Amino acid sequence: MKMANWMLRSKKLFTILSSISGRRALNRNAIYRKETRGIHCSSFSLSDGVEYSPRGPPYTVDLSVASTPASTDQLRPIYRIMNSDGVVIDQSQDPNLDPDSLLKMYKQMRTLQIMDQYLYRAQRMGLISFYMMNYGEEGTHFGSAAALDLDDVIYMQYREAGVMMWRGFSMDDMMNQCFTNKFDKGKGRQMPVHYGDKSINCHFISSPLATQIPQAPGYAYGMKLSGSKSCVAVYFGDGAAQEGDCHAAMNFAATLGCPVIFICRNNGYAISTPVEDQYAGDGIVCRGVGYGMEAMRVDGNDVLAMYNATRHAKRVCVEEGRPVLIEAMTYRLGSHSTSDDQSLYQNMEDVELWKTSLYPAIRFKSYLVNRGLWDEDKEEELGKKTDTDIKASFQKAREIKKPPLKDMFTDVYDQLPVRLQRQQQEMWDHLKQYRQHYPIDKYENS
Ligand SMILES: Cc1ncc(C[n+]2csc(CCOP(=O)(O)OP(=O)(O)O)c2C)c(N)n1
Ligand SMILES: [Mg+2]
Numbered sequence: 001m002k003m004a005n006w007m008l009r010s011k012k013l014f015t016i017l018s019s020i021s022g023r024r025a026l027n028r029n030a031i032y033r034k035e036t037r038g039i040h041c042s043s044f045s046l047s048d049g050v051e052y053s054p055r056g057p058p059y060t061v062d063l064s065v066a067s068t069p070a071s072t073d074q075l076r077p078i079y080r081i082m083n084s085d086g087v088v089i090d091q092s093q094d095p096n097l098d099p100d101s102l103l104k105m106y107k108q109m110r111t112l113q114i115m116d117q118y119l120y121r122a123q124r125m126g127l128i129s130f131y132m133m134n135y136g137e138e139g140t141h142f143g144s145a146a147a148l149d150l151d152d153v154i155y156m157q158y159r160e161a162g163v164m165m166w167r168g169f170s171m172d173d174m175m176n177q178c179f180t181n182k183f184d185k186g187k188g189r190q191m192p193v194h195y196g197d198k199s200i201n202c203h204f205i206s207s208p209l210a211t212q213i214p215q216a217p218g219y220a221y222g223m224k225l226s227g228s229k230s231c232v233a234v235y236f237g238d239g240a241a242q243e244g245d246c247h248a249a250m251n252f253a254a255t256l257g258c259p260v261i262f263i264c265r266n267n268g269y270a271i272s273t274p275v276e277d278q279y280a281g282d283g284i285v286c287r288g289v290g291y292g293m294e295a296m297r298v299d300g301n302d303v304l305a306m307y308n309a310t311r312h313a314k315r316v317c318v319e320e321g322r323p324v325l326i327e328a329m330t331y332r333l334g335s336h337s338t339s340d341d342q343s344l345y346q347n348m349e350d351v352e353l354w355k356t357s358l359y360p361a362i363r364f365k366s367y368l369v370n371r372g373l374w375d376e377d378k379e380e381e382l383g384k385k386t387d388t389d390i391k392a393s394f395q396k397a398r399e400i401k402k403p404p405l406k407d408m409f410t411d412v413y414d415q416l417p418v419r420l421q422r423q424q425q426e427m428w429d430h431l432k433q434y435r436q437h438y439p440i441d442k443y444e445n446s
Contacts, residue, residue: 076285078329079309080299084357086366088304095307097146099373104166105146105303106368109138109361111386112162115171116334118394119178119192123338127398128178132193134161136301136333139360140235140265142166143306144326148233148314153219154202155212155234158193159265163235167200171390175397182444187411188403210236210243213262217253217323220260224321231259231317233310239270241284250325254291259317261310262325265300267332272345285327293323300328301360304367331358404445405431 053059060066081093088094097105116133123131134141141162148154154163161174173185177195180188185197186204196204206212216234223230240246241264253260264284268275275283288295294316298309306328313324331354335342342351357363368374409416409424416424431438431446440446 071280075282076297078297078299079305080302081304081308082302082363082367084363086363086368086370088367093305093308095304095311097304097307101146102368102371102373105142106361106364106374107382107386108162108165109142109303109364110382111171111390112138112141112165113361114383114386115161115174115390118390119174120334120338122178122394123192128180128192130192130338131178132158132337133334134159136354136359137265137267137330138162139303139306139364140263140300140328140330143300143303144233144235144261144263144310144328147307147310149230150201151228151230152201152314153223153230153232154200155216155219155232156195156202156205157209157212157236157240157265158205158207159237159267160235161193161195164195164197164200164202167202169195169197169200169202171393172397173197175393176400179397179400180402181397181400182403183397183400184403187407189408210240210245210249212236213240213243213246214249214252216262217249217256217258217260220253220258220317220323221256224257224259228259229318231261231314233261233263235263235265237270238264238266238268238275238278238284239273241266242270242278250287250291250293250323253323254293257321258323259321260323261313261317262323263310264325264327265330266327267330269332269336269346271336271340274345283327285325288325291325293325295325295327297327297329300330301358301363303360303364330360333359401444402442405443406445 051058081088081090083089112134116131116135119128119131120133122128137159141160145163145166150167154167156163161169165174172183174195176183177186177190178192180186180190180192182188186194190204191207194205194207196202203212203215212234213236216232220232223232234249236246250262252258253262266275266284270278281287283297285295285297294313296309296313299305306326309326313326316322316324331350332342333351333354342348357366365374365379405427406424408427409420413420431440
């Protein structure tokens with residue numbers, strides 16, 4: 001009788017604990033219950049004769065059962081659709097996108113590549129102060145961007161210009177930002193490549209690494225509370241994934257069920273630091289288990305694999321209210337930025353190898369040729385037209401005046417604080433006296 005009472009009380013306590021921890025804990029207990037038959041556990045004993053610990057998992061007297069090996073030879077495989085020749089390996093995986101979308105993807109990949117070359121040279125010629133190439137990572141941009149909708153909100157790190165291009169950020173927009181002229185949407189206040197545009201739901205890029213990663217689940221949580229059917233996608237590099245902010249972001253996202261897709265571009269390096277010196281585990285994807293978040297490892301150089309993965313992630317975000325992590329395996333073909341020299345630390349033979357059939361645009365071109373959508377004549381025509389268009393945009397942006405100097409002081413405060421009013425006055429006084437030493441005429445209304 002005493003025993004029966006105890007069991008009843010235990011069962012009650014178990015029910016209370018389960019309801020406190022929520023349905024997920026209940027499900028987890030159900031799994032543990034199934035898995036632990038035959039293992040001796042102490043604490044709660046239910047009517048089916050199985051014993052439970054109040055925290056959910058069973059007890060064990062075997063330390064090896066309770067521990068996780070520090071390393072495992074079983075690396076998470078990489079999801080891909082096409083082989084290096086652009087041949088679809090399993091037809092059921094081909095998203096069968098319409099020809100217009102496929103051709104838009106390819107044309108923009110090539111456009112981004114040519115734009116990179118122009119702006120890289122512009123920095124070398126001293127025309128702009130800085131540049132970062134996207135070269136090699138175009139597959140991660142266009143595959144994911146095409147799978148999202150314009151209502152979805154984007155946070156970027158800096159090496160994701162293709163995502164904005166896909167959403168309608170024009171070549172003029174890119175050039176105006178890099179030349180920081182008066183049409184730059186950031187009003188010339190940031191270094192080149194720090195794009196952003198509210199009209200296409202792309203938040204402005206911030207230089208301090210990982211700034212955007214915790215912001216994304218915050219925004220996504222707000223969307224969820226407002227009943228939105230959209231999601232947030234946040235892009236970051238393998239290096240940024242080592243920042244504390246990344247941990248905070250993923251943990252919040254998973255516990256609060258934020259509709260956010262974490263897209264990590266694992267390109268092998270954080271400036272000169274190779275991934276071997278960044279983490280000891282199996283990359284970024286394995287963290288999904290720790291956070292209780294669905295995570296997948298995808299071939300970032302296979303634009304269609306990126307498309308499928310992102311499409312799936314969006315469905316999980318919106319329909320199930322859960323975040324998803326995508327580790328996009330890619331390779332940085334250029335230097336980190338114009339302030340860097342990759343040949344000092346990257347194996348240049350590897351770089352050359354990745355420039356061939358592993359390069360996303362080459363592989364995707366083969367896919368299009370195999371489908372009868374592309375040929376060498378079209379390729380030549382595209383190259384010429386894109387070059388002409390970019391050159392025109394480049395020349396135009398160079399000539400446009402810089403934003404008015406007074407813009408340096410606006411848009412942060414509703415009313416300019418006294419100290420900034422004072423600084424502004426000092427600037428005007430200084431310019432009045434030393435005008436001849438500054439290229440004032442290059443600035444609008446100055
Ligand atoms: C908080 C902070 N620390 C350091 C830097 C300097 N920094 C700029 S980019 C970068 C490497 C980032 O690597 P990764 O995230 O892998 O992106 P990738 O450049 O490879 O695309 C570092 C260390 C910074 N901008 N902010
Ligand atoms: Mg990197």
